[in-house]
Amino acid sequence: MSDQKNRLRRGLMIGRFQPIHNGHLALAKQILSDCDELIVVVGSAQFNFIEKDPFTAGERMGMIHNALSRAGIDLRHCYIVPVPNDENNARWLAYIKSMVPRFHVVYSGNEYVRHLILDQDAKIEVQEPKFVDQAKYNGTNIRQLINEGKPWAHLVPEAVAEFIDQIKGVDRIQMLRRSDSMPHKW
Amino acid sequence: MSDQKNRLRRGLMIGRFQPIHNGHLALAKQILSDCDELIVVVGSAQFNFIEKDPFTAGERMGMIHNALSRAGIDLRHCYIVPVPNDENNARWLAYIKSMVPRFHVVYSGNEYVRHLILDQDAKIEVQEPKFVDQAKYNGTNIRQLINEGKPWAHLVPEAVAEFIDQIKGVDRIQMLRRSDSMPHKW
């Protein structure tokens, strides 16, 4: 039994998830079609209530949990883990390893993430995510649409749009935008 | 749907889980019999490979995940969240709130935790855990038994004993004890 456990292959994805969108969800599904278990690292966990990071780590966990669950993904095979930043990038991989269960492959289309991983531990695989339209499905774009009062809910899982609605997330994002453009916050 | 979501009652338990033991597991079951969802806060997440905190946050998440799963608990109703310490106790509750999904009740028999919560937010309930034999089921005692080479596996869920076995946790705990009693670590 425990031997079998050891042979589980875990894939990891990392993001700030401000908020989780359909691109993220597609990647989660891809990982679970290739691996036994999925680890979702919620980065910049210490930040919230700023324009770039409007949601708390806890809110982001909640949205991810709901999105995965509603998509029919079995949460017994998932780990959702908030991780505060580490300013020393050269120890980033070792830090991530200490904060999440053991993993074997990182899914990232980002050259930077790939570089850090290869530089720090050659045994961790890096896999390319399948195509998603990154110009559309990225948090910066979605927060921008929210700020401008344009349609955005089709870019995120339904459970996430509901969650944002419940916590009055649209108001929050628009308030943070207005506030950051003031000459002095206090 | 979202209204219904909002009415979910979540219970939170907090520990260092070095390692998770049967007392913890009993409390998790108690919470899920009273609440819709369970949040497990893994405290002191930044510490590992010291005598008091031998396991990494990621290892502890893994053990908790396996223990809950093997006990037949539905992980769709659970959040397991590593949280680094905050040295300013007076903002502790606000910090925890930022790091986990919204919760309504904290289960703790600890007078200190109860005090901090009541002092900081009167709307959070505090519930007493049902009886567990704390002298037996506590991490300090279990690590002590491991150090002395005495039986300990009956005090933790089977999945946890297997996990510790797989990662050679007994060797690690004994090594850390020897090392901390040396006149100088380096």
Add this chain to the structure above:
Amino acid sequence: MSDQKNRLRRGLMIGRFQPIHNGHLALAKQILSDCDELIVVVGSAQFNFIEKDPFTAGERMGMIHNALSRAGIDLRHCYIVPVPNDENNARWLAYIKSMVPRFHVVYSGNEYVRHLILDQDAKIEVQEPKFVDQAKYNGTNIRQLINEGKPWAHLVPEAVAEFIDQIKGVDRIQMLRRSDSMPHKW
């Protein structure tokens, strides 16, 4: 006596006070006309000798102390408190509460501050400051005028202009501006 003490109403204002100006002073007077005691939180206390934050927390305390005193405000009813930043905004209010005496109302025209407070503790009141010309009376504008060698002393209390003169603050601000526009500081 102590019962009476308990009924004291305290109003809080927060700023970086780089430097304190007539708009701040007007707000301090407004607060003391509404409340029994005034708390002045000096934010970003750890920063100094940078363009945005030229003065140390101690210098800013000194300027505020002198400005209040010279304005005839009774310092027995005032607390001036330097507070370093907290990067986790969701625990900001709890942090402020731990660093200053108990308060009942925060005076801020800033939507962001109001939002954080209402989100974190519904029992704290937020009051709107009476009109001051924010375009004129703000630290960024005053430091800009100093940098350009234009008149600025009429925007701050006389005691502050004297203080800045004594510590050669104009030279410091102009030096920091020149230095920050260099291609590399060192």
Add this chain to the structure above:
Amino acid sequence: MSDQKNRLRRGLMIGRFQPIHNGHLALAKQILSDCDELIVVVGSAQFNFIEKDPFTAGERMGMIHNALSRAGIDLRHCYIVPVPNDENNARWLAYIKSMVPRFHVVYSGNEYVRHLILDQDAKIEVQEPKFVDQAKYNGTNIRQLINEGKPWAHLVPEAVAEFIDQIKGVDRIQMLRRSDSMPHKW
């Protein structure tokens, strides 16, 4: 006017003030009989709700403010400043200097404080406090008496005993003691 200001002599005392006691108050009076102004540095400002540091920085400020005021000390000549710790002692004096208004003399009977100051800035004077019974008038002793339910109020200014009573400080101190002696806090 500003020249005169510059010639003000300020004396500084430092403590954790858990709580402020009659020895502290006697020293404050001594300083104000020698100097024009008094600076009270409230050290370990980030700690609270632990056995050694039961009160928040804000509560300690409040107690000191009340004690000085009730003793007839003119608060226009006083600065009360909470300062978080700095783990690098060799920059301690420079750190303190950045957090408080300029000062000329430190009052401390502590050889360690004297050593750090002389090592770091020969221009700062160090003065010996006049006799106070340190075995009696020290925070450790007072918290110990509180823990044991013995008389302690005669060791602190009346305003402080009232303050501690209002915030239920005796209960807090006794709770923290019980809690720290438990095998595991959570």
Add this chain to the structure above:
Amino acid sequence: MSDQKNRLRRGLMIGRFQPIHNGHLALAKQILSDCDELIVVVGSAQFNFIEKDPFTAGERMGMIHNALSRAGIDLRHCYIVPVPNDENNARWLAYIKSMVPRFHVVYSGNEYVRHLILDQDAKIEVQEPKFVDQAKYNGTNIRQLINEGKPWAHLVPEAVAEFIDQIKGVDRIQMLRRSDSMPHKW
């Protein structure tokens, strides 16, 4: 012998050395022609693998060591010291003093560095570096040339160009540039 040791005059230079260039090397030679010993402070030691700070502190130490050695400088008279940043500038000099051997003179053409030193310790001398073409010999310019695929190796000591070549530094700098201009790093 120890008396003689005490009379050693040490000169200090500070930089981020991303990478060390011929301007730095010329300054090192100038210092060693005026002083007995040289201290090279490698600032921002905690940063690496970002566009502005591509190399680790260890890599920078290695480049500096090799550059000095190949230039015929006697390393028995040199200290190369990585130092993480301190956000409180007012204690900067005291911090630097705690991290390096005692020094007597700082070589810097930077008005800001000169200002901080004079403000914090009048006994430390500040010396002007002899002319070097700063527009050409500065790290920002060199990283820019590398990014654009233009010639840059003539601006750094030969040992440094070799070192960067060995660690594939050109690829790293270009990758970091591409990565930082993406809409979202992860």
Add this chain to the structure above:
Amino acid sequence: MSDQKNRLRRGLMIGRFQPIHNGHLALAKQILSDCDELIVVVGSAQFNFIEKDPFTAGERMGMIHNALSRAGIDLRHCYIVPVPNDENNARWLAYIKSMVPRFHVVYSGNEYVRHLILDQDAKIEVQEPKFVDQAKYNGTNIRQLINEGKPWAHLVPEAVAEFIDQIKGVDRIQMLRRSDSMPHKW
């Protein structure tokens, strides 16, 4: 040339060096007889002026530099690097790697260090130091002898005894001991 450089084998030793003693020096010689270059990591670099860590990182660098130099060791093959602590042990090796030039083998008789290294990077070798009398040659013992006024200078290199004498290190150590045994430092 650069190929040759790449083939350099570097050995690393780590300590707090409070102060460097003859056991350390013997190990440095052992490393340089096995490897091309030596890296000396000065741990706990942020601590000083406490009983356990009386000397600053800069003073420790100076002592090590002098001890190696006076022992006839060629400093062109040595790196002495102060490194502040990292509380997360699981990323300790990655952190050290980022702070020092590339190394191949760590010399340590400490089971804990060996464990951390093997756990984190199997490519780093760990070598056992040759015999030194650890009961005699360790910093705790030497500081204890200094505190008791007993002979200690024979346990450290002559250059170190001189250095400690020059900076009045004996007085400092004895003062710190007296100070730490007081009921309250301030």
